Amino acid sequence: MVTLEKIACLALGSSLDSLGAPLKAASCETSSETGREICHDNLSRLAALGMGTKYDVCASPHSSAIPGVCHSFTPDGRCISLFKTLYTNSCSHQCNYCINASGCRCKPEAFSYTPEELARLSLSLYKSNYVEGLFLSSAAGRDEDVIMEKMIEVVQLLRGKYQFKGYIHLKILPGASKGHIEEAMALSDRVSVNLEASSPSRMGEMSPSKDYSQDILQRQRYIRDLSRKIDLPAGQTTQLVVGGSDESDEEIFRRVVYEYEEMEVRRAYYSAFNPLKGTPFETRARQPLWREHRLYQIDWLYRVYHFKPEDICLAFDEGGFLFNSDPKIAIARGTLDGPLDLNSAGYRDLIKVPGIGPRSARRILKLRKSKKIGKKDLHCMGVRLRKASPFLIINSQRDATLDMWSL
Ligand code: SF4
Secondary structure (H helix, E strand, C coil): CCCHHHHHHHHHHCCCCCCCCCCCCCCCCCCHHHHHHHHHHHHHHHHHHHHCCCCCCCCCCCCCCCCCEEEEECCCCCEEEEEEEECECCECCCCCCCCCCCCCCCCCCCCECCHHHHHHHHHHHHHCCCCCEEEEECCCECCHHHHHHHHHHHHHHHHHHCCCCCEEEEECCCCCCHHHHHHHHHHCCEEECCCECCCHHHHHHHCCCCCHHHHHHHHHHHHHHHCCCCCCCCCEEEEEEECCCCCCHHHHHHHHHHHHHHCCCCEEEEEECCCCCCCCCCCCCCCCHHHHHHHHHHHHHHHCCCCCHHHHHHHECCCCCECCCCHHHHHHHHHCCCCEECCCCCHHHHCCCCCCCHHHHHHHHHHHCCCCCCHHHHHHHCCCHHHHHHHEEECCEECCCCCHHHC
16 A cells, blocks of 8 residues: 555655755755655655645545545546645645645645656656556645646656656646646646635635636636647546535535536535634634535536436525435425326436436336336345335335335
């Protein structure tokens, strides 16, 4: 299993031209006597820059315990491991929830790579079969244009000098120029801009130094428009902090629908707010992981089941929040007039039944052509009967022991 120590040793063994220039001078020297120290410094940097990506989500749920490695999915659905790191953790922005923000009382020591060493380290990890690609994000440094340029240089080195064929997900920094975005897209499989908040006013509460319309939405539009001429196999994605301000789940969902429809994002990712010591938001309540999980569920119902947004909105309470229960149950209660006849209901109604998904609904329709379906057939198809049967009439019989509306 890949560990931080192994990554650090690879960093050491990859014959770096330079051991990098941490923004705050670290004691890296190249003599063999200081090898242990170098390894220690590399380890600190890998840990700091790996941990710094904790809230850059590229898969759901958070999929690796090792700072520096995450899992993601390729366009063909393959799960791959990625070396996930910040280029630098130094930042001039003032996001009130972030430990790397300018002005944070407990800022970690600032680290950075050089493009050459990060390219070589990524290549070493790839060639050693520890990872199948790179997810490169970054804080903004003193000037985000400069950092964006460095990140692109990493990818240029990988694709050009080192003929790297692995997967690359490159984060686009807020306010990046159109030219930089075009270069990044030409070299990457996927790019993403962090939306973070559901609206300009929520962004104002969370990250007052960012301009929601210009720094974020305009950059997403550039990516959408450039995608017409540049092949970006895994498309653009985005992510939101859940509960960073007092926004409701409905606000988040409506913004995400806009992102899918207007910005043509391939996926939205959610990251439950977690207060960090030393940040202006340190006393705010930690958000339960189930909130993130329920948002992923309605996202799935929208993207994969193609439920209408107005039907999904039936899962919200009066304040616009989701309950900690399967949102499909509330949607079924709100949209079905009563239990469905398993042997005559249409596809669009069948997939509303809790426990029945698009695949099992298609199987039901297919099998119905040759026979009447019973509970045993549903069981064989993998339908979760306990959830589904209160919403169904099966061979003229309703499951009278369960109340369909009180599940
Ligand atoms: S832009 Fe905001 S969230 Fe990102 S590193 Fe800087 S302060 Fe943190």
